[in-house]
Amino acid sequence: xxxxxxxxxxxxxxxxxxxxxxxxxxxxxxxxxxxxxxxxxxxxxxxxxxxxxxxxxxxxxxxxxxxxxxxxxxxxxxxxxxxxxxxxxxxxxxxxxxxxxxxxxxxxxxxxxxxxxxxxxxxxxxxxxxxxxxxxxxxxxxxxxxxxxxxxxxxxxxxxxxxxxxxxxxxxxxxxxxxxxxxxxxxxxxxxxxxxxxxxxxxxxxxxxxxxxxxxxxxxxxxxxxxxxxxxxxxxxxxxxxxxxxxxxxxxxxxxxxxxxxxxxxxxxxxxxxx
Amino acid sequence: xxxxxxxxxxxxxxxxxxxxxxxxxxxxxxxxxxxxxxxxxxxxxxxxxxxxxxxxxxxxxxxxxxxxxxxxxxxxxxxxxxxxxxxxxxxxxxxxxxxxxxxxxxxxxxxxxxxxxxxxxxxxxxxxxxxxxxxxxxxxxxxxxxxxxxxxxxxxxxxxxxxxxxxxxxxxxxxxxxxxxxxxxxxxxxxxxxxxxxxxxxxxxxxxxxxxxxxxxxxxxxxxxxxxxxxxxxxxxxxxxxxxxxxxxxxxxxxxxxxxxxxxxxxxxxxxxxxxxxxxxxxxxxxxxxxxxxxxxxxxxxxxxxxxxxxxxxxxxxxxxxxxxxxxxxxxxxxxxxxxxxxxxxxxxxxxxxxxxxxxxxxxxxxxxx
Amino acid sequence: xxxxxxxxxxxxxxxxxxxxxxxxxxxxxxxxxxxxxxxxxxxxxxxxxxxxxxxxxxxxxxxxxxxx
Numbered sequence: 001x002x003x004x005x006x007x008x009x010x011x012x013x014x015x016x017x018x019x020x021x022x023x024x025x026x027x028x029x030x031x032x033x034x035x036x037x038x039x040x041x042x043x044x045x046x047x048x049x050x051x052x053x054x055x056x057x058x059x060x061x062x063x064x065x066x067x068x069x070x071x072x073x074x075x076x077x078x079x080x081x082x083x084x085x086x087x088x089x090x091x092x093x094x095x096x097x098x099x100x101x102x103x104x105x106x107x108x109x110x111x112x113x114x115x116x117x118x119x120x121x122x123x124x125x126x127x128x129x130x131x132x133x134x135x136x137x138x139x140x141x142x143x144x145x146x147x148x149x150x151x152x153x154x155x156x157x158x159x160x161x162x163x164x165x166x167x168x169x170x171x172x173x174x175x176x177x178x179x180x181x182x183x184x185x186x187x188x189x190x191x192x193x194x195x196x197x198x199x200x201x202x203x204x205x206x207x208x209x210x211x212x213x214x215x216x217x218x219x220x221x222x223x224x225x226x227x228x229x230x231x232x233x234x235x236x237x238x239x240x241x242x243x244x245x246x247x248x249x250x251x252x253x254x255x256x257x258x259x260x261x262x263x264x265x266x267x268x269x270x271x272x273x274x275x
Numbered sequence: 276x277x278x279x280x281x282x283x284x285x286x287x288x289x290x291x292x293x294x295x296x297x298x299x300x301x302x303x304x305x306x307x308x309x310x311x312x313x314x315x316x317x318x319x320x321x322x323x324x325x326x327x328x329x330x331x332x333x334x335x336x337x338x339x340x341x342x343x344x345x346x347x348x349x350x351x352x353x354x355x356x357x358x359x360x361x362x363x364x365x366x367x368x369x370x371x372x373x374x375x376x377x378x379x380x381x382x383x384x385x386x387x388x389x390x391x392x393x394x395x396x397x398x399x400x401x402x403x404x405x406x407x408x409x410x411x412x413x414x415x416x417x418x419x420x421x422x423x424x425x426x427x428x429x430x431x432x433x434x435x436x437x438x439x440x441x442x443x444x445x446x447x448x449x450x451x452x453x454x455x456x457x458x459x460x461x462x463x464x465x466x467x468x469x470x471x472x473x474x475x476x477x478x479x480x481x482x483x484x485x486x487x488x489x490x491x492x493x494x495x496x497x498x499x500x501x502x503x504x505x506x507x508x509x510x511x512x513x514x515x516x517x518x519x520x521x522x523x524x525x526x527x528x529x530x531x532x533x534x535x536x537x538x539x540x541x542x543x544x545x546x547x548x549x550x551x552x553x554x555x556x557x558x559x560x561x562x563x564x565x566x567x568x569x570x571x572x573x574x575x576x577x578x579x580x581x582x583x584x585x586x587x588x589x590x591x592x593x594x595x596x597x598x599x600x601x602x603x604x605x606x607x608x609x610x611x612x613x614x615x616x617x618x619x620x621x622x623x624x625x626x627x628x629x630x631x632x633x634x635x636x637x638x639x640x641x642x643x644x645x
Numbered sequence: 646x647x648x649x650x651x652x653x654x655x656x657x658x659x660x661x662x663x664x665x666x667x668x669x670x671x672x673x674x675x676x677x678x679x680x681x682x683x684x685x686x687x688x689x690x691x692x693x694x695x696x697x698x699x700x701x702x703x704x705x706x707x708x709x710x711x712x713x
Contacts, residue, residue, distance in 0.1 A: 025648070027711030028699040035705055039484075042682070043659030047703025065474040069343070079483040085472040087346050087373070088483060090365050093339040096303075096331065100343030100351075101472065103327040104301055108474035126339065129332040204665055204697045237659070245664035 031058045036081040041148075043244020045201040045234025046074060049142055050082070052207070053111070056215045060222065062109045067101055069094040071114030071123070074148040078113060092123025095130035095139070102137040109221060110137035116157040116231075117147040120180050124156070127182070131227050134192040138221045139229040140214070141182065144236035145255060152239030156180040159258050164239070179258050183231050187264035194226035195219075196265035200233040202251035206261070213263065225267055233259055281458035286421045287312035287354075287451040289459065290380060290444065291320065293428035294352045298465035299378070300326035301351040303340030305333055305359060308392050309448040310382035313354040326465075334359040338366030338379075345375040348471020350432055354380035356448070357390040360398065361406065367441055368407030376435030376468070378428070379413075380444045382451040385576070385621035393621040394448030396525060397577035402443050403554040403585070410492075412499055413441040414506065415553040417524040421455035427551070429460050436468055438502055445553060447525050447576070449623055502555055509557035513539060513546030514564045519636065521547040522586050523574035526623040531574045534629035545633065553582075558589045570643065572636055573616040574629055580644060583616035587645035590614060613643035648694035650708040653684035662698040662707070671698060 031054035040046045057063040070078050072091035079088045085108075089097045094112040102110040112119075112130075119127045119141045127139065146164050147153040154164040154171055157179050161170040173179075187196040195217045199210030210232055217228035233255055235247035242250060284292070291313045294302075302317040314330070321328040327344070331337035337353050344351040355363065360381050370377050381402060385395030402415045414434050418424035424446055431442035470478050510528075513535060514520050523531040528549040535547045548560045571590060573583040594611030617632045624632075635641035656678060662685060663671045670691035673683040685706065687698075699707040 022712070025694045025709060025711045026696065028696050028707070028709040030705040030708065037655055038704070040703060042657035043661055044703055047705070048701070051703075051705065064476070067347075067472045067474055076483065080485075081482065083476060085474055085476050085478075086480065087342070087472075089342075090339060090369050093335065093342075096336040096339035097343035097346075099329060099336075100301065100303060100327075100340035101347055103329060104344045104347045104349045105472065105474065108472070125332060126336050129336060133329075204700045207700050244659040244661050248661065248664075 031055055031063065033057065033063050033084060034082055036083070038081040039077045040074065041238045043235055043237040043247060044074070045144070045232070046077070046142055048201045048207060049140065049232050049234065050078060050113070052211045052214050053113075053140065056211065056218050057109065059215070060218055062218070062222070065107075066109040066111060067105065069098040069101065069110070069112045071112070071118030073115040073118050073150075075113050075115050075118065075142065076149065092118050092121070093126050094118065095123060095126030098137045098139075099130050099133070099135045102135060106136070109218065112137065112139045114139070114141050115148065116141060116143040116145065117155045120156045120182055128185070131186045131190050131193060131229065134190065134226045136221060136224055136226060138217045139227075141229065141231045142234045143231050143259065144234045144239075145179075146236060146239050148236050148239055157259070159255065181259065183229060183264050186227070186229060190227070192226050193228070193265055194267050195228040195263075197263040198231045198233070198259060198261050200251055200256060200261055201235070202233065202248040202256070209261075216263075216266065220267070231259070233261075281422065281456040283454045284421060284457050284459075285312060285452065285454050286424055286446065287382065288316050289421050289425040289457050290354070290428050290446070290451075291316035293425035293460055294378065294432070295320055295324055295326075296460045296462045297350065297429040297432045298463045299350040299352045299432065300324065300465045301341070301344035301349045302326070302353065303329040303331045303344070304337040304353040304355060305331050307356045307359040309384060309394070309451045310354040310356045310359075310380065312451070313380060313382075334362035335366070338363040341377050342366060342370055342373070342375065345370065345377045346373065346472055348467035348469070350465060352378040352380065354382060356382045356384045357386065358388065364407035367405065367413065368409050368411050370441050371411035371413070372409070374439040376432070376439055376441070378431045378435060378442050378444060380446065382446055382448055384448045391621070392448065394450075394526070394623065395576045395621040396447060396527065397581070398445065399553060399575070399577065399581035400584075402445050403556070410495060412554055413443045414438070414502065414555075415443045415445050417445050417528070417551060417553050418450065419525050419529040419549065421450065421453065421457045424450060425457050425459055434506060438498060440498075440502070445525075449526055506552060507555050507557040507559055508551035509560040510549040510551060511547065511560050511563065514548060514560075515546075516544055517546035517565050518544045518569045519572055519633065520564055520568055521545065521572050521574055521629070522550070522582065523547065524550045524553060524582065527574045527576055527619070530623055530626055531629055534626040534633070537626055538630060538633060543633070556585050556589060558593070561589050561593055568612050570612050570636060571614045572632060573614065574619070574624060574632065575616065576619045576621050576623065578618055578620050580616040580618045583614055583644050587614045591645070614645040615641055616644045617641055646710060647687070647689050648692045648709070649687050649698065650710060651685065651687065652706050654678050654680070655704045655706045656682055656684035657704055658682035658684070659703065661701045661703070665697050665701050667695060667697065668693055
C-alpha cells in the first residue's frame with residue numbers, strides 16, 4: 001500500500017514522524033442493507049441517516065433481525081431501496097403499526113422511520129401514544145422543517161418567519177403555533193422512556209455524534225428498557241432553495257437554535273437495573 | 276322443540292371467545308357501544324392464552340395495530356361500530372393492498388354521524404362496497420344467532436387467510452348484546468402464517484417503485500372472481516314455488532323466517548333467502564327461485580334501503596340471463612320481477628310488521644323500488 | 646489501490662463532500678454519469694483517507710478499503 005509514502009509528504013497534518021509507524025485506516029463500506037441507489041434529492045440528509053442506522057444495526061449484529069415501519073413522505077423513498085422486512089405505513093400511523101409489531105415480535109428490532117410531518121402532524125397521536133405507553137421500539141424522526149415530498153408546505157417544525165408554500169409570508173406562530181419539540185416533550189413528561197436525543201447531520205462531527213445517539217437508542221431497545229427516539233435535523237436543499245452545503249450551514253445557524261442538539265434522556269446503570 | 280345446544284353466552288362474548296379458539300392472538304381497539312364487550316373480554320382472555328392486547332388510543336391507531344400484527348403473521352381481530360368503523364376505512368384498504376388477512380367486527384348501530392345506540396343494518400353498502408379508497412372488497416359475513424356468530428368468526432379467519440383479504444363480521448347491536456345458548460368452537464393451536472415478518476426478510480417485498488398496477492389489477496379481479504365463484508353462503512326455503520320471496524339477513528333475517536312460516540301456514544306461497552355472505556352476494560340462491568315469481572321483498576333495518584339494491588341487481592342480471600319471456604321475469608312483460616322494500620329504520624322488525632309489509636305489497640300500497 | 650473507491654453512478658453532484666474534504670482533494674469531473682450528474686473524482690495523492698467523504702455522502706458513493 002502506498003499510504004506510508006503519501007503520509008510522509010503531508011507533513012502539516014501528519015502526527016507520525018517515523019516512516020516505520022503505520023497509520024491504520026479504518027475500512028468504511030456502506031452496509032449491504034441499503035447499498036442501493038435511492039431517490040432522495042441531492043444533498044438530502046435522509047441518505048446519511050439511513051446509512052447511520054444501517055451501520056449501527058450491523059455493528060449490533062441486528063441487521064438480519066429488523067422490521068421497519070416507514071412513514072409517508074420523503075421517508076417513503078426508503079421503500080425503494082431498503083432490503084429488510086418493512087411496511088409502508090399509512091400517513092402518520094407508524095407509531096401504532098410498530099407498537100403491534102414489537103408486541104407480537106418482541107425479539108425482532110422494530111424501527112419506525114418517519115419525517116416531521118408524518119410523526120408530528122398527522123401522526124402526533126400515534127407517535128405520542130407509543131412514547132406514552134413506553135413501547136419497546138425505536139423511533140427515528142427526520143426533521144427538515146417542512147413537508148418535503150408534497151412540495152414544501154409548512155410543518156409543525158417550521159420555524160417562525162420561515163417561508164413555505166402554505167406560509168408564503170413566513171410562518172406566523174401566533175396563529176399556527178411554535179415549532180414543536182417532541183424529544184423534549186417525551187423527556188420531560190414520560191418518566192419511563194429509555195432514551196431520547198436530537199442529532200443533526202449538518203457536519204461530519206455532528207454526523208458522528210448522531211451515530212452514537214442512534215446506537216444508544218437501538219441498545220435501549222435491545223435491552224428492553226423502553227421507548228427510544230432520536231430526532232435528526234436534516235437538510236432539504238430542494239424546498240429551502242439552497243445548495244446542499246448551504247443547507248447544512250442553514251441547519252447549524254438557523255435551525256439548530258430552535259431545536260437544541262443533545263441527549264435529553266438517558267437511563268443510568270442503576271435505573272436500568274431497576275427497570 | 277328447540278334443538279339449540281350449549282351454554283348461555285352474550286353475542287359479543289361468543290364472538291370474542293370464538294376468535295380465541297380460532298387462534299387469534301392479537302387484539303387492538305377502542306371501546307364503542309355496542310361492541311365494547313368484545314374488547315373487554317379480550318383484555319383478560321388474551322393474556323391467558325399468551326396473546327397480546329393493546330387498548331389503542333383511537334380507532335385509527337387500533338386498525339393500524341392490526342396491520343402491524345397481521346404483517347407479522349398473527350391472527351388479529353378488532354371490533355367497533357358506527358363512526359368507529361368509519362375511522363378504520365384507510366386501514367381496511369391498506370390491509371387489502373398489503374394482502375393481509377384480518378377480522379373486523381362491526382356491531383352495527385343505527386344512524387349517520389355519531390349515530391344512536393339502536394340496533395340496525397345501516398352499514399350494508401359501506402361494508403359490501405368498502406368505504407376506503409380504491410377497488411378493494413372485503414368478505415362480509417352476517418350471523419343471525421349467537422351460535423352462528425361464533426361459527427362465522429372462525430370462518431372469518433379462515434376465509435381471510437385463504438384469500439388474503441379482510442373479513443368483516445357484520446352483526447347488529449341486538450345480537451351483540453343478547454344471550455343465547457351456544458356451543459363454542461374447538462380450541463385451535465395458533466400458528467403464524469408463513470408470509471409474516473420474521474426480521475430476517477425471508478419473504479422478499481417488491482420495492483414501491485417496482486409495483487405494476489396493471490398486473491395487480493388483473494390479479495385483483497381474479498381473486499375477487501374466485502371468491503364470488505366459491506364462497507357464496509346463504510339459507511333459503513320455499514323458494515321454488517314462491518309467488519313472493521323475502522330477502523333478509525341477520526336478525527331481521529331470522530324474523531323473516533318466522534314470518535314466512537306463519538304466512539305459509541295461512542296458505543300464502545312465500546319463501547325466503549337469507550344471505551349469510553353479503554359479499555360475495557349469494558346470487559346463486561336466486562337461480563332456484565320460481566321462474567314465475569311475482570316479486571321480491573327486502574326486509575332490512577335502515578332508513579333508505581340498501582340490501583334492496585343488491586337484490587335488484589341480481590334479479591335484473593338473472594332476468595337478462597334467462598331471456599325475456601321466461602325465468603325470473605313477469606311473463607307478460609318479460610322484465611325482471613319487481614323488488615319491494617319498506618325500510619324498518621332500526622331494531623328488528625317483528626314477524627307482524629313483516630307480514631304487514633307483505634299485505635301492503637299484495638294490496639298495492641307498497642310500491643316497488645325497482 | 647486507491648485510498649478511496651468511488652461509485653460514480655451513485656453521485657448526485659450535491660457537493661457536500663467537496664465542501665468538507667479537509668485536503669480539498671475532491672472535485673467534479675467534466676463527464677456526467679447515467680443520471681446526468683457530474684460525478685466526483687478524488688486526487689489520490691492529496692487524499693489522506695480520513696473517511697469524511699464517506700461520512701458525509703448521502704448516496705453511498707465512497708468506500709474506504711482501509712488497511713489491515
